[in-house]
Amino acid sequence: EIDRQRLWGELHKTCEWGVGERWGENPTDVGMHRLALSDDDKKARDWFVAAVQNLGCEVKIDAMGSIFAIRPGKKAGPPTYAGSHLDTQPTGGRYDGILGVHAGIEMLRTLNDGNVETEYPVGVINWTNEEGARFPISMVASGVWAGAVSLEKGHNLKEVNGPATQKSELERIKYLGTTEASHEVNPIGAHFELHIEQGPILEASGGKIGAVEGVQAYRWYTVTVKGRDCHTGTTDFRNRSDSMLTAAKLILHSHNKASEMGCLASTGILNLKPGSTNTVPGSVQFSLDMRSKENSKLLELEEVLRAEFPKIAAGDVVDCMNMAGTKGRGCEVEWRLDTDSPATKFHEVCVKCVQESAEAMLGTASTSLVRKMTSGAGHDSVYTSGRAPTSMIFVPCRDGVSHHPAEYCSPEDCGNGAQVLLGAVLRYDRL
Amino acid sequence: EIDRQRLWGELHKTCEWGVGERWGENPTDVGMHRLALSDDDKKARDWFVAAVQNLGCEVKIDAMGSIFAIRPGKKAGPPTYAGSHLDTQPTGGRYDGILGVHAGIEMLRTLNDGNVETEYPVGVINWTNEEGARFPISMVASGVWAGAVSLEKGHNLKEVNGPATQKSELERIKYLGTTEASHEVNPIGAHFELHIEQGPILEASGGKIGAVEGVQAYRWYTVTVKGRDCHTGTTDFRNRSDSMLTAAKLILHSHNKASEMGCLASTGILNLKPGSTNTVPGSVQFSLDMRSKENSKLLELEEVLRAEFPKIAAGDVVDCMNMAGTKGRGCEVEWRLDTDSPATKFHEVCVKCVQESAEAMLGTASTSLVRKMTSGAGHDSVYTSGRAPTSMIFVPCRDGVSHHPAEYCSPEDCGNGAQVLLGAVLRYDRL
Ligand SMILES: NC(=O)NCCC(=O)O
Ligand SMILES: NC(=O)NCCC(=O)O
Numbered sequence: 058e059i060d061r062q063r064l065w066g067e068l069h070k071t072c073e074w075g076v077g078e079r080w081g082e083n084p085t086d087v088g089m090h091r092l093a094l095s096d097d098d099k100k101a102r103d104w105f106v107a108a109v110q111n112l113g114c115e116v117k118i119d120a121m122g123s124i125f126a127i128r129p130g131k132k133a134g135p136p137t138y139a140g141s142h143l144d145t146q147p148t149g150g151r152y153d154g155i156l157g158v159h160a161g162i163e164m165l166r167t168l169n170d171g172n173v174e175t176e177y178p179v180g181v182i183n184w185t186n187e188e189g190a191r192f193p194i195s196m197v198a199s200g201v202w203a204g205a206v207s208l209e210k211g212h213n214l215k216e217v218n219g220p221a222t223q224k225s226e227l228e229r230i231k232y233l234g235t236t237e238a239s240h241e242v243n244p245i246g247a248h249f250e251l252h253i254e255q256g257p258i259l260e261a262s263g264g265k266i267g268a269v270e271g272v273q274a275y276r277w278y279t280v281t282v283k284g285r286d287c288h289t290g291t292t293d294f295r296n297r298s299d300s301m302l303t304a305a306k307l308i309l310h311s312h313n314k315a316s317e318m319g320c321l322a323s324t325g326i327l328n329l330k331p332g333s334t335n336t337v338p339g340s341v342q343f344s345l346d347m348r349s350k351e352n353s354k355l356l357e358l359e360e361v362l363r364a365e366f367p368k369i370a371a372g373d374v375v376d377c378m379n380m381a382g383t384k385g386r387g388c389e390v391e392w393r394l395d396t397d398s399p400a401t402k403f404h405e406v407c408v409k410c411v412q413e414s415a416e417a418m419l420g421t422a423s424t425s426l427v428r429k430m431t432s433g434a435g436h437d438s439v440y441t442s443g444r445a446p447t448s449m450i451f452v453p454c455r456d457g458v459s460h461h462p463a464e465y466c467s468p469e470d471c472g473n474g475a476q477v478l479l480g481a482v483l484r485y486d487r488l
Numbered sequence: 489e490i491d492r493q494r495l496w497g498e499l500h501k502t503c504e505w506g507v508g509e510r511w512g513e514n515p516t517d518v519g520m521h522r523l524a525l526s527d528d529d530k531k532a533r534d535w536f537v538a539a540v541q542n543l544g545c546e547v548k549i550d551a552m553g554s555i556f557a558i559r560p561g562k563k564a565g566p567p568t569y570a571g572s573h574l575d576t577q578p579t580g581g582r583y584d585g586i587l588g589v590h591a592g593i594e595m596l597r598t599l600n601d602g603n604v605e606t607e608y609p610v611g612v613i614n615w616t617n618e619e620g621a622r623f624p625i626s627m628v629a630s631g632v633w634a635g636a637v638s639l640e641k642g643h644n645l646k647e648v649n650g651p652a653t654q655k656s657e658l659e660r661i662k663y664l665g666t667t668e669a670s671h672e673v674n675p676i677g678a679h680f681e682l683h684i685e686q687g688p689i690l691e692a693s694g695g696k697i698g699a700v701e702g703v704q705a706y707r708w709y710t711v712t713v714k715g716r717d718c719h720t721g722t723t724d725f726r727n728r729s730d731s732m733l734t735a736a737k738l739i740l741h742s743h744n745k746a747s748e749m750g751c752l753a754s755t756g757i758l759n760l761k762p763g764s765t766n767t768v769p770g771s772v773q774f775s776l777d778m779r780s781k782e783n784s785k786l787l788e789l790e791e792v793l794r795a796e797f798p799k800i801a802a803g804d805v806v807d808c809m810n811m812a813g814t815k816g817r818g819c820e821v822e823w824r825l826d827t828d829s830p831a832t833k834f835h836e837v838c839v840k841c842v843q844e845s846a847e848a849m850l851g852t853a854s855t856s857l858v859r860k861m862t863s864g865a866g867h868d869s870v871y872t873s874g875r876a877p878t879s880m881i882f883v884p885c886r887d888g889v890s891h892h893p894a895e896y897c898s899p900e901d902c903g904n905g906a907q908v909l910l911g912a913v914l915r916y917d918r919l
Contacts (some may be wrong), residue, residue, distance in 0.1 A: 146762065146764050146766075146767055147762040147763065147764055147767075148717055148761070148762040148767070148770075188764070188766070189764075189765060189766065190764040190765070190766070190767070193765050195765075195766065217763070217764075218763075254722070255719045255721070255722040256719070256722030256723065257727065273721070275721060277765050277766075285892065286579055286891055286892040286893075287889060287890070287891060287892060288686045288687070288864070288865060288890045288891040289752065289754035289756060289777045289779070289891075290686070290704070290706060290752065290777070290779050290863075290864040290865040290866065291685070291686040291687030291863075291864035291865050291888065291890060292687065292864075292888065293752070294743070294746075294747060294752070296688065296888070299743075299754070301739065301755050301756070301758065302739060302740065302743050302755070304736070305735070305736035305737075305739040305740045305755075306736075306740055308732065308733060308736040309733065309736045309737055309740060309813070312725070312730075312733050312813045312814075313812035313813045315725075316725060316812065316813045316814040317812065321720065321721065321724070321725070323720035323730070323766075323768050324732050324733070324736075324769075325720060325732070325760075325763065325764050325765045325766060325767050325768060325769055326760075326763050326764065326765055327732065327758060327760055329756075329757075329758055330579070331577065331578040331579040332578065332648070332649075332756065332757050333577050333578055333619070333620075333621040333648075333756050333757065333891070334620060334621070334624050334626075334708050334756045334757055334775040334777050334826075334827075335577075335619070335620065335621070335626065335708075335754075335756060335777055335865075335891065336577055336578075336579070336621070336756050336891040336892075337754050337756060337891075338755075338756055339579075339892070344765040346720045346721070346765050346766055348720070348721050376812060377808035377811060377812065380808060381744035381747065381748065381807060381808065382740070382743045382744045382747045383743075383747040395765075396765075432721075432722075433719070433721040433722035433723075434719060434721040434722050434766075435721065457722065457723065457727070458718060459718070459719045459722060460717055460718060460719040460720075460764070460766065460767040460768075461716070461717040461718060461767075461770070462717075
């Protein structure tokens with residue numbers, strides 16, 4: 058049995074590093090701002106390393122700064138890990154990622170307290186930059202570990218607003234480790250990840266634990282629209298190449314098409330140049346995050362938009378786009394693929410470990426409280442699942458809100474998740 | 489006769505302060521980046537003060553940092569001024585504003601060289617922050633001088649990206665003057681402003697000089713869209729309050745409606761929060777610059793948009809907006825009026841001085857080369873014209889391009905403009 062109060066207390070204690078926006082009256086009603094490889098992330102990492110060393114773990118840090126804490130078992134072999142991340146969104150909450158890491162440490166504490174010897178080693182991983190918020194490839198460190206992203210790409214990845222790269226920041230905060238970021242050199246026996254659902258499904262259906270069977274596909278792009286700066290007062294619409302107006306049409310069209318095809322499309326970043334009220338912007342860059350349960354549908358959506366964006370930018374009428382306005386001189390559109398995370402199916406045995414562990418905790422009433430589900434968000438488990446048996450445990454979060462300071466997971470649900478994580482890891486270890 | 493080479497040489501010499509983007513191969517094929525009250529603006533101001541003092545002028549600096557250089561005449565009285573501005577857009581050119589100030593100084597030099605005594609004083613003004621690029625109220629200093637903007641508002645105006653105010657920057661660069669910024673305390677006899685047209689009309693029609701009869705109306709707004717941050721992967725469209733998607737619709741709709749009503753609408757600045765690929769933004773602010781030749785039409789456009797924006801933001805179908813997408817939870821829209829510049833009619837006598845001066849220079853063929861016209865852009869002359877007889881002189885600029893590094897006015901057209909400016913000022917002085 059894990060110590061629910063200890064878990065809750067420790068989690069909120071470490072949220073002093075990266076304090077975000079206050080949204081309520083309780084001491085813990087404060088969001089997080091702990092961007093990957095920032096000074097606050099370093100403090101959280103230092104705490105993590107000290108905590109697991111105190112618990113008798115061996116610590117490895119790899120070339121992407123991911124931290125592996127290993128508690129020896131009876132036999133040697135690849136450890137069964139609880140993994141998640143300590144970085145957050147710029148206006149994130151206290152549970153996304155953080156809960157999973159803390160539950161892993163609580164697992165180690167519980168094993169130590171009970172003098173439990175596992176068959177093989179077990180451990181906890183803190184993956185670097187899961188969010189992809191500061192450096193815009195999500196799950197990039199587990200991606201490098203899995204061989205899906207090259208180390209070079211991971212190291213050279215630049216921050217969204219500034220010159221720093223992941224490598225320069227890893228060096229600066231002294232987390233450029235010596236272990237190769239590689240599933241071959243540093244293998245994982247199995248990977249379990251506890252996470253808040255970040256969506257409304259569990260809460261709406263009264264479920265307490267989600268046994269996650271897979272993750273939907275998503276792709277991130279940076280779209281660049283090139284027009285020409287000109288004066289807003291002296292240039293009539295016919296003589297403009299208005300990159301902001303064009304970007305507005307493309308964002309709206311991506312939403313309309315995604316709607317029609319049952320996919321998601323979202324723009325979370327937009328930067329324009331030069332940025333003056335009376336200058337029509339000559340250049341806009343925006344992010345496009347598209348998702349679907351099916352790889353093929355996502356690719357189809359991309360194909361449609363790649364074909365239609367240049368037409369819309371040229372001023373041709375596409376659906377209701379460009380119908381009511383004045384046709385200008387047109388803009389050019391470029392796409393860059395930043396993140397590619399295909400649909401993922403988790404390992405059946407791992408899903409079963411989660412399910413059985415949840416049922417053991419919840420008792421007889423458990424059938425309707427444990428739900429098999431698919432994740433809308435990506436997680437490091439996507440990349441580990443290509444290289445090791447993997448599953449995830451979801452717990453409800455209030456109103457399905459995440460990536461928002463008011464993200465909230467109750468002490469009860471945090472404790473439930475950690476208990477199921479411990480059970481799932483021990484079950485897998487015994488198999 | 490002005491010295492055309494001296495004018496050209498001096499103008500480009502002072503463009504070393506605020507060097508922008510290179511766009512061609514000639515030494516002067518380089519744009520400008522000289523934001524109001526920046527270090528580079530200070531250097532240009534210091535040069536201006538030294539130059540006019542060398543020419544024997546009295547110098548006054550007012551509480552908004554506008555600089556008045558006065559060359560005494562036979563009789564005392566309010567001077568006839570040549571006025572314009574030395575500040576530029578972030579990616580501006582070498583002629584917008586700068587030409588007008590340099591032509592004024594060339595006028596003083598020519599009068600000195602020829603020992604010409606005018607009836608009344610003549611002078612040159614460098615108005616502060618005409619562009620409204622860094623501090624987002626255009627022509628703010630002539631606005632304060634004219635009593636149309638309060639000194640408090642002018643002083644407290646904040647920069648677009650940062651905490652500085654106009655007053656704090658005036659203090660920092662030591663141009664917070666002691667003369668009251670007031671048309672009563674510091675009167676203007678008449679105001680002539682030479683400027684590049686910034687549009688394509690003169691060039692397209694083969695005109696050489698525009699005698700400007702007035703300026704179209706414009707209003708600047710900051711529109712704020714409030715939604716709610718959420719996760720791009722786990723939040724379906726129905727559960728979103730997507731402020732970026734909403735802003736895209738509003739920008740497109742403002743273009744469509746302006747098109748329909750023969751007005752202009754443009755967005756040159758857009759900032760969103762929090763700015764992460766996988767977070768649907770909860771807040772967007774964008775600038776809206778709307779223009780029309782008629783005040784009433786501009787107000788009508790505003791009224792229509794003020795009525796329709798909230799509907800579009802709520803997800804109602806307005807024209808083709810919201811037709812193809814999924815209705816979400818809606819966003820809220822707020823408007824703030826930043827600049828209000830009503831349509832302006834210049835003084836008939838001044839327009840006549842410009843016309844006669846142009847005809848004198850261009851000779852017999854002049855009828856088709858001198859054109860009466862309306863300005864699409866605002867100028868400090870808008871505010872002076874409420875308090876003193878005013879007109880402007882336009883010269884062609886290549887392809888009508890302005891607010892762009894490649895803005896270009898030929899040596900011939902620069903010289904023509906300066907010659908007409910001198911002639912117009914002397915004509916008015918004699919009246
Ligand atoms: N869980 C989470 O927010 N991961 C980041 C990757 C994504 O956007 O799905
Ligand atoms: N001439 C000029 O660009 N003035 C700034 C005010 C405006 O945007 O019209």
